[in-house]
Each structure stands twice: as C-alpha cells, then as structure tokens.
Amino acid sequence: MQALRASILHCLADPGEESNQSAYEYFADGLLVVDEGHIVDAGDATQLLSELPSDTAVIDYAGKLIVPGFIDCHVHFPQLDIIGSYGARLLDWLNRYAFPAEEKFADPDYAHEVAGVFIDELLTNGTTTALVFGTVHPHSADAVFEAADAKGMRLIAGKVLMDSNCPEALRDDAETGYADSKALIERWHGKGRLGYAITPRFALTSSPEQLAAAGRLASEYPDVWIHTHLAENMEEVDEIARLFPDSRSYLDVYEQHGLLRTRAVFAHCLHMDDDDRASMSVHGGAAAFCPTSNLFLGSGLFDLPAFRDAGIRCGLGTDVGGGTSLSLLKTASEAYKVLHLQEHALPATRALYLATLGAAEALYLEDKIGNFASGKEADFVVLDFEGSSLTARRTAAAETIEEKLFALITLADDRNIAATYVNGVNVR
Ligand code: GUN
Numbered sequence: 001m002q003a004l005r006a007s008i009l010h011c012l013a014d015p016g017e018e019s020n021q022s023a024y025e026y027f028a029d030g031l032l033v034v035d036e037g038h039i040v041d042a043g044d045a046t047q048l049l050s051e052l053p054s055d056t057a058v059i060d061y062a063g064k065l066i067v068p069g070f071i072d073c074h075v076h077f078p079q080l081d082i083i084g085s086y087g088a089r090l091l092d093w094l095n096r097y098a099f100p101a102e103e104k105f106a107d108p109d110y111a112h113e114v115a116g117v118f119i120d121e122l123l124t125n126g127t128t129t130a131l132v133f134g135t136v137h138p139h140s141a142d143a144v145f146e147a148a149d150a151k152g153m154r155l156i157a158g159k160v161l162m163d164s165n166c167p168e169a170l171r172d173d174a175e176t177g178y179a180d181s182k183a184l185i186e187r188w189h190g191k192g193r194l195g196y197a198i199t200p201r202f203a204l205t206s207s208p209e210q211l212a213a214a215g216r217l218a219s220e221y222p223d224v225w226i227h228t229h230l231a232e233n234m235e236e237v238d239e240i241a242r243l244f245p246d247s248r249s250y251l252d253v254y255e256q257h258g259l260l261r262t263r264a265v266f267a268h269c270l271h272m273d274d275d276d277r278a279s280m281s282v283h284g285g286a287a288a289f290c291p292t293s294n295l296f297l298g299s300g301l302f303d304l305p306a307f308r309d310a311g312i313r314c315g316l317g318t319d320v321g322g323g324t325s326l327s328l329l330k331t332a333s334e335a336y337k338v339l340h341l342q343e344h345a346l347p348a349t350r351a352l353y354l355a356t357l358g359a360a361e362a363l364y365l366e367d368k369i370g371n372f373a374s375g376k377e378a379d380f381v382v383l384d385f386e387g388s389s390l391t392a393r394r395t396a397a398a399e400t401i402e403e404k405l406f407a408l409i410t411l412a413d414d415r416n417i418a419a420t421y422v423n424g425v426n427v428r
C-alpha cells in the first residue's frame, strides 16, 4: 500500500456549463491511497492518515495537484511525424500528408520505432489511456499494443480498414480486412489492459462490402470497440451523400452497416442534425471532440451542449496528426475557444471531466478508470502549477481551484506534468 499527498481533484459526474459543484470533489490537502494498482481511497490527508497503518509509505507532492490520468478518445499514432503540415483541408490533407506517412508503416521496424515514441509522448503529456488508429498494416496494431503493454497502459487500438478511394499501397479488401482484424482481436483483445477497436477509416474509404464485413465482425464481438470518423468536413459529407444515396445521413451509413452500437466511437461529429443525435444517443454511440484538429483543418465547430443534451457520451480527442498536440490540457484549451465562439461555456471542471471521466464513459470504461472511486485502476497525473515561471506566477494569483485549473489548462505544457502513474506505478 502507498499513499500520495497533494491537492486532489476528480469528477464524479459532468459539471456541465455551470460547473455544478456536486459533480466534482476537491481536497486541498488530499491523500490518494493506492494498493496493487487500484485506488483504495481519496480524501482529506489528515483524516485518512489517522486511519492508515503507521508504516504506510507516503510520497509527498506538496503544492501539486493530482488528477485522474488523461484519456485521449481519438488519435492516430502513425501521424506523429506529420503534425503541423501546412495548408490543406481534410481530403487534400489526407492525400498530401496522411496517406504518404502511413505508407511508411509497411516496414514493421519503423512501425515499432514510432509506436515506442508515441507511447512515451502520451505519458509525457499525462495521457494514460487512448483510443488509437493504426495503419492498414496489421503489424501497426501489434506495434502499438506491444509498446502500451510494456508500460502496463490501458489502450484500445486497431488496424485500419480501407479498400477504396485511397492509394493502392494502403488497400486491404473486405475479406482480408475482416480476417486480419479477427486475428488481431483474438491476439490482443482483453490481454492485460488492452482492447481492440474495429477501425474502418471512414465511409469514404470503405466499400459497402467492407462496411458490411466490419459490421458482421462487430456483431460477432459485441465487447470490441468500433472506431471511425464521422461528419468532419462538408466536402466529405457531400461525397458520402453522393456515394450512399439510400442513406438518410452520414451516420445512417454506419447504422445501416451495423456500426452504430455501444462502444462505437465517432471522431468529430461536426455536421449532424437532431435526428442523427437522437439516433446516436439511442444506440449508445459516443463522440470524440477534437478541437485542435477541427480548427487546424478548418473543419468546423463541435456543438458540445447539443450532444450532451441529447444524452450522448463525449470525450476529448487530440486527433494527432490533424490535431496539433498530444496534450489533453492544450486540447481542452482549444475546446474552450471552440465553445466560446458558439456562445457556450466550458468551465475548467467540465474540461477536466471531458479529459477523464467523460472520456471513460465515451469508451464504456467508467467502471475501471476516469476518477478516484475506490476499486478503480490507479492511473493518475501529478500536475505542477510551477512547471514554468509563467504558470507559477499566474496560478499563484488565482484564488480558487477552478481558477487555478483554468489558468493551467490555458498555459500548460509538458513541463507542468510532474509525474504520470499507470496502474499505481510511476512510469514518467
Ligand atoms: N478522416 C479519415 N481519415 C482521417 C484522418 O486520418 N484524420 C482525420 N482528421 N480525419 C480523417
């Protein structure tokens, strides 16, 4: 058993646009008690210390803030080396940057090298769980699973399915995509903390036969995830309407192919209507809000309140390399601006929720991660208000924890991540 002493903040529910105080718990002088990789308790330090065995090891992080590990609901590990590629919107960006970058993953050694760097970068940024796109190559999924497993991380990933409207070198087909995904599910899903996501890139790069095969696989493995893109860019949406004239909407294409169900996570969701949201809610689909990507690729503005009001599970995604940072703090800061532009609010506590418990809910993992309820897995981050001289100065001037957290979200980088713990182990 070990205990960590610091300020502690975690969410119990969605604080909403009004930052409802009953939705989160804050202990200014807190203690997080961990045993065998799980949370035993989180509470007031003085009180908990009086109840613990006197020989309990206490790590002192005085002045710092412990929050649950960040959860990235949408990221592409093979796009690490094309972050910040200039001057294109989605379809052009895919052809100019993403597809050529992904072709390099035909080399398994290269895939392993990038996967290792990617996992280290996640941990450097305080991210302890992610839902990850590979490339079309099955060994890309092996590479990222192996790298995550070596750190004991909870990670969900999949090989991409794509058989049309893309370079020849990146195509599988309905049959091989199905068989390769099935083999990867058998190899990785449920191994340690790893999970598999059936990963059709988007409806534009999969034939109806491939979408149907993916849907068949999803019905054979109901506890496997589904991970794809949806309604990100207007050109894309128009092209989907042309290719699938019998579908009411883009979401309906996925629904008609058996790809809308619980544990299905859709990145972006920018150009959708109330009927789509009602359908997504009823079927248990979740949305990944990817603000840095949506701004960088000029895609549009995510309407978070419309999705939450419809009862849809939502988490933040970095969407690197369309997104510009692996940091969920930076991502939260851009989310604030995206919502501000639409006359909505994003209090710091709701931003924290979207990066932790909300994201865990979007991944249907809220029984395992996302906050410090006793019995959950001990994934957490130690935030340092004094990571830079500017954050030290700005947070010292803040009066409440909400104000301090908001300043940190606005200004933080990886200097403000003092430590990252996975399964109770300090991994960075
Ligand atoms: N839609 C289909 N593929 C991609 C991708 O790689 N990145 C983003 N942002 N959107 C996509």
Ligand code: ZN
Binding pocket: 074, 075, 076, 229, 267, 319, 322
């Ligand atoms: Zn993406």
